[in-house]
Amino acid sequence: MSVAATPPSHPVFHTSLRGHVRRAVGRDHNPLCRPLDRVYSGLITGVALMLLVASVLAVVAAVLVYGAQTRDATQLARHRHVVTAVTTGPAQLVDPGAGRVRxxxxxxxxxxxxxxxxxxxxxxxxxxxxxxxxxxxxxGRPVGAPRPTGLIVSDAVLTGLGTVAALGFVTEGWFVLCRRRLDRRAERSWEAAWEQVEPGWSGRR
Structure with missing residues (x-):
């Protein structure tokens, strides 16, 4: 009678990030560590690096947006002059269909x-x-007020969060795709090894 076997869980997922890095660069000399485990560790190390890069890019994007909008606001304020005008007609809504209610x-x-x-x-x-x-x-033409600092900060923060979210989504998709491929390779490798070991282990000839 044959005995069914299931592939063992990958120990790579029970290892710290530091352990993954050591395993990925070949400094983990555990005799039970398979080549496929090193590939998994390399994948997780790559994901960690990509997330780190995404965080750095998010900060850079936020700083660039903040700097650009601050310069625009400063430039506008430098060339904006407030004078007193006198209304010559009744107030009315301008283009209310576009959401301008002032x-x-x-x-x-x-x-x-x-x-x-x-x-x-x-x-x-x-x-x-x-x-x-x-x-x-x-x-002498009417111009709006410079963008408030609070809105500039909000735009910078939203840009940073959007950058992290977009790059994180791409990273997650890449990780899931690579992990599925490695899982299929692990299954095929385990099935091939079991075909060689199972007859002698179970006594089947």
Missing amino acids: EHAPARWTYPVGPGSGFVPVPDGTSVGTAVPVGLSDA
Whole structure:
């Protein structure tokens, strides 16, 4: 009567990361360690390195976004001049279909390059003839306020998290694919070895 056998669990998954590194570089001299175990350790070491690289890239991406947006905000603030404008018409919604719910009103202002007019953002319910502050560029055209530091930090953090998530997803997919292939190799190797050992072990001829 033949005896069914199942392949042993891979000891590679019960080893610390340091042990995986030692095994992957051939410094683990355990006689029970198979070549396939070293390949598994190399795979896990590679995953750890990829996650480390992903973390570094996430920090770099966050710093780059923060730096770029900070420079843009500083540049805008340097060339933005706040003057007092007077509304010449009632406040109204501008392009509400696009989600812009802040009211704007027609207004006139005086600036060194000459008088100007246009639609400027105003508080809700602003009446005609109200004095409101408006930011102008060097050329006298209305410009928005520089991006707040809080939003810049939020963008940088989200960029870093997005980078980690994307690279982590790729790393996980690569690990799962490689592990399945190695599992199939382990099964074939175990079945071949069992075919040679089982007859003598079970007494079957």
